[in-house]
Amino acid sequence: MAIVKTGSAHYQPLGKDGKGHVSLGSGALSDQPYGFNTRFEDKSGTNPEELIAGAHSSCFAMALSFALSDAGYSEGELKVDAAVTLEKDGDGFKVSQSALTLEAKVSGIDEDKFAEIANGAKQNCPISKLLNADITLDYTLSN
Structure with a gap:
């Protein structure tokens, strides 16, 4: 489908x-x-990188939410920011990085299991797969 x-x-x-x-x-x-x-020039309005940041943060949050639920964790909250970097590349530009920052509250999960699930979601969310850029993930976890 x-x-x-x-x-x-x-x-x-x-x-x-x-x-x-x-x-x-x-x-x-x-x-x-x-x-x-x-x-x-940071004027009012949007730009492609900002739209990508919104798409990546929301896609990752949803992918992680589903992965945590599939692993048996039902109580929690995820807050994700994405910072998309545009850099000069020869005569043009390229998106070189999308840095994800995550604040997670997940009841009953240990740090190792959370890291495994979060990194899997980072690699497998559809927008991560789309981007030809370095994708990083920093997170804080509380339960």
Whole structure:
């Protein structure tokens, strides 16, 4: 079974003077502005790296939640941040890293079992598999 989700972008004119709008098929994000200034100058609006950070943090949280549940842990809470790094790469740029930071409260789990499950979720969440970047995970665990 394949699941297809959509997004769209419009950008004009070309180059640094261009301005764009990005939307998600669900309508959760609609005509959100983006452009050179939102990507490189910290202006109001979004950018592709921010969207990837949101996608990666939410995907990892869900993958870890399901993996913990499948391993028999039902009580807990996960808070995930992702920091996506964009770096110069020759004449262009590349996303070089997505650093996941996790605060987890999971009742009844020991540190070794949690590390095993969390690292498995990091490697196997669909967005991790999509990214051609270094993916790191730092976490704190309390029960």
